[in-house]
Amino acid sequence: MARVVVDVMPKPEILDVQGQAVSRALTRIGVAGVADVRQGKHFELEVDDSVDDETLHRIAGDLLANPVIEDWKVTRV
Amino acid sequence: MSAVRIGVITFPGTLDDVDAARAVRRAGAEPVALWHSDRDLQGVDAVVVPGGFSYGDYLRAGAIASLAPIMSEVVSGAAGGLPVLGICNGFQILCEAGLLPGALARNAGLHFVCRDQRLRVENAGTAWTSAFTEGEEIVVPVKNAEGRYVADGETLTRLEDEGRVAFRYVGGNPNGAMADIAGITSENGRVVGLMPHPEHAIDTLTGPSEQGLGLFTSLLRTLTGAAV
Numbered sequence: 001m002a003r004v005v006v007d008v009m010p011k012p013e014i015l016d017v018q019g020q021a022v023s024r025a026l027t028r029i030g031v032a033g034v035a036d037v038r039q040g041k042h043f044e045l046e047v048d049d050s051v052d053d054e055t056l057h058r059i060a061g062d063l064l065a066n067p068v069i070e071d072w073k074v075t076r077v
Numbered sequence: 078m079s080a081v082r083i084g085v086i087t088f089p090g091t092l093d094d095v096d097a098a099r100a101v102r103r104a105g106a107e108p109v110a111l112w113h114s115d116r117d118l119q120g121v122d123a124v125v126v127p128g129g130f131s132y133g134d135y136l137r138a139g140a141i142a143s144l145a146p147i148m149s150e151v152v153s154g155a156a157g158g159l160p161v162l163g164i165c166n167g168f169q170i171l172c173e174a175g176l177l178p179g180a181l182a183r184n185a186g187l188h189f190v191c192r193d194q195r196l197r198v199e200n201a202g203t204a205w206t207s208a209f210t211e212g213e214e215i216v217v218p219v220k221n222a223e224g225r226y227v228a229d230g231e232t233l234t235r236l237e238d239e240g241r242v243a244f245r246y247v248g249g250n251p252n253g254a255m256a257d258i259a260g261i262t263s264e265n266g267r268v269v270g271l272m273p274h275p276e277h278a279i280d281t282l283t284g285p286s287e288q289g290l291g292l293f294t295s296l297l298r299t300l301t302g303a304a305v
Contacts, residue, residue, distance in 0.1 A: 014227060015182075015185065015225075015253070017182075017183050017184070017185055017186065017187050017253075018183060018187070020280065021174070027098070041178075046231050046291055063136070063140070063144075066137055066140070066173065068172075068178075068180040068228065068229070069180045069227055070180060071181055
C-alpha cells in the first residue's frame with residue numbers, strides 16, 4: 001500500500017471567491033500582511049501497488065478535479 | 078398521436094423533480110419518473126434533469142450525480158439526439174457529464190441567491206426554446222449558491238459565435254456569471270442547461286409568471302412539429 005496525495009486548486013484565472021472571503025476574515029482576527037488566499041482541496045488516497053501513475057492521473061482529472069476550473073497535482077508520499 | 082413522455086430523474090438530494098413533473102404535465106405531456114440507479118430510460122422522448130443538491134453537492138455540485146448509472150444512458154441518448162433539459166443542479170450535472178461545456182462555480186459574493194430573475198431568450202431555435210421569440214424577456218425564479226457560469230475564453234467565443242447562449246440575465250447578474258450567461262445549449266440545440274428555474278414559473282399562484290412553461294411547450298412543439 002502507498003499513500004498518494006492529490007491537491008486540487010482553482011485555476012489562477014478563476015475568481016476564487018472563497019479564498020477572498022478567508023482573506024477578508026483575516027483582517028478581523030487582526031492579521032495584516034497576507035496579500036492573497038486561494039482555497040483548494042486536499043485528498044489522501046491509500047492505494048495498492050497495482051495503481052499506476054496513469055490511473056492516479058485519471059482519478060484526479062476525471063473525478064477529483066474539474067479540469068475546466070481546477071488544476072491538480074498528484075504526489076506519492 | 079399518443080402523449081409525449083418526458084422523463085424526470087430523481088437522485089438522492091434532488092428537490093425539484095415534483096415541480097418538474099408538474100410542469101411537464103401542465104404542458105400536456107406525460108411525466109415519467111426515472112431513478113438515478115436505473116440503466117433504463119423507459120423509452121422516454123426527452124429527459125429533464127431537475128434541481129436540488131444531488132449527493133449533498135459532495136466533491137462539486139453535480140460531480141457524483143454525473144456518474145450515476147442513469148446518466149450514462151442520458152449521455153448516450155443525447156448523442157443520438159435525445160432532448161435533455163438541465164435545470165440548476167441539473168445544469169451542473171450536464172456540465173460535469175460533458176454534455177455542455179464550461180462549469181458552474183461558487184457565486185461571486187458567496188451568497189445563496191433566491192429571487193425572481195429576468196432573462197432574455199437569446200436563442201429561440203433550440204428544442205426547449207422554440208415557443209419563445211428571440212429577444213423575448215421572461216421572469217423565472219433563480220435559487221442557487223453555485224450558479225456562476227465559467228468557461229475558458231475559447232469556449233466563450235465559440236458559444237457566442239455559434240449562438241449557443243440560450244438565456245442571458247438582464248436587470249442584474251445574480252452571481253457573476255461570465256457574459257451574464259444563464260443558460261446554454263449544445264451544438265445541435267437538443268441539450269439545454271440553465272441555472273434559473275422555469276418549472277417554478279408555470280402559474281401565477283405559485284410563481285412570478287407562467288413564462289417558464291414555455292420551455293416545456295417548446296419541447297412538445299419540437300417533437301410533434303405542431304404550432305403552439
